[in-house]
Amino acid sequence: MTTNPTDATARAGSPPAPIDKGLRGGSVGLLAAVALGLSSVAPAYSISVTLGFVTLVVGHLAPAALLLGFVPILLTAFAFRELNREMPDCGTTFVWTTRAFGPAVGWLSGGWVPQIATLIAMTALSRVGATYLLEVLGLPALAGDTTAVTITSVLLLAAVTAIAYRGLQIAASVQYVLLGLQLLALLGFGAAAFVRADAATPSFAWLNPFAFGGFGPFAEAVLLCLFIYWGWDALITANEETRDGDRVPGQAALISTLVLLGTYLFTAFAAVSFAGTGTEGLGLGNPDNAADILATLAPPVLGTALAELIQLAVCVSAVSALLTCLVGSPRGTLSMGVHRALPHAFTRIHPRHRTPSFGTVFFGAAAAALLVLLTLVSDNFLGDAILSIGLLIACYYGVTALACVWYFRTWLRDSPRDLLLRGVMPLLGGLLMLAAFTRSAYDMVDPAYGSTSFHGVGGVFLLGVGSIAVGALAMLIVRARFRLFFREGRRAVAEFTPTED
Known part of the structure; x- marks a missing residue:
């Protein structure tokens, strides 16, 4: 007799069809899915605020760090693709890891x-978008004022929440324009940097994966690079609204990650070639430049007038990613609500727009509240927030990749394809992610890690590991409220029958 519900449902035949949650099915194609995936990563913003920190850690090996950081991302993307083909549910990681x-x-x-x-x-994202927007509008004094930036950030959150509330098709149409501007700006910046007379000739040595000065710098740089690539999985949350939802989102995920790799390597090579990695002036190793490399390098590379287009691109990039966050997260909580793991309110769908109405407004409001709170606690939270996000990414990407191996374990002997794509590659990706998580969590305890600390503990550690600890505590509290989900286990997701809460 089988005691594992996964084995029983997995090998008995076709997997259970996703529950109809009220979303508008078949409204997104491959191109729109790729646009959503790329936009959610915010390529212009991500490379601008991360490349400098990576260079501070590994110097001219920043392109190598970008390449190595891509490896676990690619391996994990295959895990996401295989799991989505089997279980195309907008809950994605929640459903897969539960099963x-x-x-x-x-x-x-x-x-x-x-x-x-x-x-x-x-x-x-909202803070960066607000700061750049005020700069682009010719209001530098307000861009340097914390109160003005916070108010503008909240207004941006309200605007993108309204767009996401009105439907995925509108959001995808907006993303085409926003994404095109970002990629064009990065391509123009890189091309102009390469042709500058004082630019150094790019070297393949910058891609040498064996030149890192120990595992510590390597792990820190890779964790930073996880933030650069993170977000492409948001497109998979639209799988129930995508044509061929069990196939197209997986294809879009792989295409998105490969486009990101090419864009980032091109921009990194251009920046290192033009500015070098020195610790003074325009050098990428200058700590004063780390928080915003494109803002520092754009004027000398493009001139003052065209540099404003780079500022606009970073602003658009942040806003674009905000929009995709407000598309993806409410669909994740929609699935959790449908499977009775969250309050029934998260299952509310707008009758005309066919979007998760309560979830969309909830996330917009929650992000605004968290922004105000973190700003009041410390005005230097941005860098620490980015670092802590890398820790959280490594955690859930790693667990999801291992979930792929465990879920498909009885398939692995069926064919070489299953062994490679459902076993070996996800296993390597999951182990790499969790190794980066463990080493980085250890390093982050140091109060000197990042910009903030509390009672001798690094603020990055508190934001990252502390968030997971708070989640574990919250789970203990909600178990009493959602007994059916926690009692039935895997079957609560695999054999769900909808009922009113």
Whole structure:
């Protein structure tokens, strides 16, 4: 007799069809899915605020760090693709990890962790978008004023919440324009930097994976690079609204990650070639430049007038990613609500727009509240927030990759394809992610790690590991409220029958 519900349902035949949650099915194609995936990463913003920190850690090996950081991302993307082909549910990691490891792991690592990571990212994105918007509008005094930036950030959150509330098709149409501007700006910056007379000739040595000065710098740089690539999985939350939802989102995920790799390597090579990695002036090793490399390098590379287009691109990038966050997260909590792991309110769908109405407004409001709170606690939270997000990403990506291996374990002997794509590659990706998580969590305890600390403990550690600990505590509290989900385990997701809460 089978005692594992996963084995029983997995090998008995076709997987259970996703529950109709009221979303508008078949409204998104491959191109729109790729646009959503790329936009959610915010390529212009991500490379601008992360490349400098990576260079501070590994110098001219920043391109190598970008390449190595991509490896676990690619391996994990295959895990996401295979799991989505089997279970195309907008709950994605929540559903997959619940089916593989049970409700506790599913609720915490597949539900709580990615949602908290997204909320923290939204605070940083809204603040960056607001700062650049005020700069572009010719209001530098307000851009330097914390109160003005916070108010503008909240207004941006309200605007993108309204767009996301009105439907995925409108959001995708807006993303085409926003994404095109970002990629064009990065391509123009890189091309102009390469042709400057004082630019150095790019070297393949910058891609040498064996030149890092120890595992510590390597792990820190890779964790930073996880933030650069993170977000592409948001497109998979639209799988129930995508044509061929079991196939197209997986294709879009792989295309998105490969486009990101090419864009980032091109920009990094251009920046290192033009500015070098020195610790003074325009050098990428100058700590004063780390927080915003493009803002520092754009004027000498493009001139003052065209440099404003780079500022606009970073602003658009942050706003674009905000919009995708407000598309993805409410669909994740919609699935959790449908499976009775969250309050029934999260299952509310707007009758005309066919969007998760309560969830969309909830995330917009929650991000605004968290932004105000973090700003009041410390005005230097942005860098620490980015670092802590990397920790959360490594956690839930790693668990999801291992969930792929465990869920498909009885398939692995069926064919070389299954062994490679459902076993070996996800296993390597999961182990790499969790190794980066463990080493980085150890390093982050140091109060000198990041910009803030509290009672001798690094603020990055408190934001990252503290968020997971709070989630574990929250799960213990909600178990009493959602007994059916936590009692039935995997079957609560695999054999769901909808009822009113």
